[in-house]
Amino acid sequence: AKQSGRNGYQFYTTEMQLTTDRALQIENALRRALERDQLRLHYQPQLSLSTNRIVGVEALLRWQHPELGQVAPAEFIAIAEASGQIQGIGEWVLRTAAQQAKQWRDLGLAPMTMSVNLSAVQFRHPDLPELVARILAEAQLPPQFLELELTEGVALHDPLGAIAVMEHMHQQGVKISIDDFGTGYSSLSYLKRFHAHQLKIDQSFVRDITDDPEDLAIVNAIISMAHSLGMNTIAEGVETQAQLTLLRAQGCDEVQGYFFCRPQPPEELVAFLRAHS
Ligand code: C2E
Ligand code: CA
Ligand code: CA
Ligand code: CA
Numbered sequence: 001a002k003q004s005g006r007n008g009y010q011f012y013t014t015e016m017q018l019t020t021d022r023a024l025q026i027e028n029a030l031r032r033a034l035e036r037d038q039l040r041l042h043y044q045p046q047l048s049l050s051t052n053r054i055v056g057v058e059a060l061l062r063w064q065h066p067e068l069g070q071v072a073p074a075e076f077i078a079i080a081e082a083s084g085q086i087q088g089i090g091e092w093v094l095r096t097a098a099q100q101a102k103q104w105r106d107l108g109l110a111p112m113t114m115s116v117n118l119s120a121v122q123f124r125h126p127d128l129p130e131l132v133a134r135i136l137a138e139a140q141l142p143p144q145f146l147e148l149e150l151t152e153g154v155a156l157h158d159p160l161g162a163i164a165v166m167e168h169m170h171q172q173g174v175k176i177s178i179d180d181f182g183t184g185y186s187s188l189s190y191l192k193r194f195h196a197h198q199l200k201i202d203q204s205f206v207r208d209i210t211d212d213p214e215d216l217a218i219v220n221a222i223i224s225m226a227h228s229l230g231m232n233t234i235a236e237g238v239e240t241q242a243q244l245t246l247l248r249a250q251g252c253d254e255v256q257g258y259f260f261c262r263p264q265p266p267e268e269l270v271a272f273l274r275a276h277s
Helices: 004-032 074-083 087-108 119-122 130-139 159-172 203-207 213-228 240-252 266-277
Strands: 038-046 055-065 069-071 113-118 147-149 177-179 198-201 234-237
Touching: 004 055, 004 074, 038 113, 038 266, 055 074, 055 087, 055 266, 069 074, 069 087, 069 203, 074 087, 074 147, 087 130, 087 159, 087 266, 113 177, 119 147, 119 159, 130 159, 147 213, 159 177, 198 203, 198 213, 213 234, 213 240
Parallel strands: 055 113, 113 147, 147 177, 177 198, 198 234
Antiparallel strands: 038 055, 055 069
16 A cells, blocks of 8 residues: 555555566566466366256466466466467467367267457457467367357457457357456447357356345346347356355356366366266
8 A cells, every 4th residue: 555654655665566576577487488388278167057067168277387386367367468478378278278179079078168268469469360260270170169258348449349350250150258247348239249159147246146135136137138139148156056056046057166166187177077978
């Protein structure tokens, strides 16, 4: 906190300095993370509530650095976006996830979508549609098995441009899910033009759904709206049976969360997938 007085001021600058040092450290270390093979994807299953089957997995980036330790994506993705490194990292994520999906198909596991998080910076890059097409072709993965998770924020500065890219993806057959839905600022009037097939209900609404009638009302409204607009819904961050029961009663289509399965490295997830397919 910024305070008056010499000590308060000093505290403030030291704290800011620490923040900047760490960001610089991460930025530099990240530059070598790809070539040193420090990035991994973990995968978390998405369960259909109508069939009780796994219908997809979400790829979540993990970075283990020898000195910095395990750095959370929430921390390093923002730095990678600001430094321009997200393009290379994002391409690696897309390619690795697509190849993993193909490999699981080849193992004879039931078909599932592979959900990949896309940052706004990646989404705005003019070569994205071409990159996605190339990666799908390389992995020999049919486009309907790839789902891009975009936050509402991608459309913030240039809604028409964003809608055009989504339209392009949709034509290609790739699915789009709107992540963290309900926390962004996008105009609802754009929603129907987004070519999204799914709204992902943010975990902040799921967390208190059993105690907070307002959160329950919001979840209910999101589900009704999605269904009226021809979209389905997935709730993220489901941690308890009570949450699951409520979400099912509200007509939510899919769930994802620790209650069902934590994000896991591919070697470990495959056993879980086998048991549930
Ligand atoms: P997100 O896309 O909203 O992902 C959901 C986060 O919730 C993940 O955190 C996941 O591990 C965590 N989670 C899953 N189930 C539960 C649960 O039951 N309870 C709780 N409390 N949390 C749960 P994670 O893996 O730390 O990722 C954080 C964020 O970093 C992601 O939020 C996403 O915005 C970003 N991210 C992760 N991987 C990538 C990536 O490959 N590319 C980009 N651009 N962003 C990524
Ligand atoms: Ca999905
Ligand atoms: Ca996500
Ligand atoms: Ca989220």
